[in-house]
Each structure stands twice: as C-alpha cells, then as structure tokens.
Amino acid sequence: MAGEPQADCLFCKIVAGTVPATVVRETETTFAFRDINPQAPTHVLVIPKVHYPDAASLAEAEPAVAADLLTEAGRIALDEKLTDPGYRIVFNTGVGAGQTVFHAHAHVLGGRGLEWPPG
Numbered sequence: 001m002a003g004e005p006q007a008d009c010l011f012c013k014i015v016a017g018t019v020p021a022t023v024v025r026e027t028e029t030t031f032a033f034r035d036i037n038p039q040a041p042t043h044v045l046v047i048p049k050v051h052y053p054d055a056a057s058l059a060e061a062e063p064a065v066a067a068d069l070l071t072e073a074g075r076i077a078l079d080e081k082l083t084d085p086g087y088r089i090v091f092n093t094g095v096g097a098g099q100t101v102f103h104a105h106a107h108v109l110g111g112r113g114l115e116w117p118p119g
C-alpha cells in the first residue's frame with residue numbers, strides 16, 4: 001500500500017527507531033531530527049512517517065501530511081531562532097539535485113548567511 005514503510009529505507013528505520021537519530025520534534029505524522037552531516041549551524045531534517053520517495057509524491061498522495069511537514073519546518077525555525085534574519089527549507093528532488101535518501105524530507109537550514117541562488 002502507498003506510504004507503507006520500506007525495509008531498505010534509512011528514514012523509515014529512523015521513524016521506527018531501529019536507526020538512532022537526535023530527535024528535535026515528533027508529531028503524529030512527522031519526525032524531525034538533526035542531519036548527521038550538518039551544512040549550517042542548524043540543519044534539521046523533517047520527514048513524514050509515511051514513505052514516499054520525494055516531497056512532490058507525498059503532496060500528491062497525502063497533501064495534509066505535506067502541509068504538516070511545512071508547518072513543522074516553521075515551528076522548528078521558531079524554536080531554533082532562525083526567523084531573523086531567515087532560514088531555508090529545501091527539498092532536493094532527484095539525483096541531479098543532490099537527493100541521496102529517497103524518503104521525502106525537508107532540510108531546514110539556518111544560523112549562517114545563505115546565498116541565493118545556491119550552488
């Protein structure tokens with residue numbers, strides 16, 4: 001069934017607790033934890049508990065959960081005091097864009113200057 005956990009998915013294992021992570025926030029539908037290889041002073045990953053390969057597929061199948069992901073990203077930005085001067089929410093989608101884990105996730109990055117456009 002769509003959205004079911006995948007045995008070979010790292011982020012499904014993090015949701016299940018079989019791979020450890022530094023938890024930031026958890027809701028009924030989402031899980032947020034610190035990136036193992038942070039690209040900024042604050043670098044949090046927000047993922048849905050359901051498995052979809054990328055954010056757009058999640059939004060097509062379960063738009064309410066996609067909205068939860070953005071809501072959580074905003075709460076994390078507030079909790080981590082990123083809103084002034086600002087922060088970035090990133091959804092890398094596809095290998096060419098740097099996606100390496102094919103379970104939808106938002107990167108929440110802040111605490112340093114963020115150039116635009118990114119590299």
Ligand code: 5GP
Nearest residue numbers: 021033034035036037092098099100101102
């Ligand atoms: P992507 O490159 O797919 O957009 O993002 C995947 C992110 O997952 C990367 O930033 C990478 O550092 C992070 N990551 C990979 N493996 C682990 C892990 O085992 N634990 C945590 N906390 N983050 C991970």
Ligand code: ZN
Nearest residue numbers: 009012051103
């Ligand atoms: Zn997964």
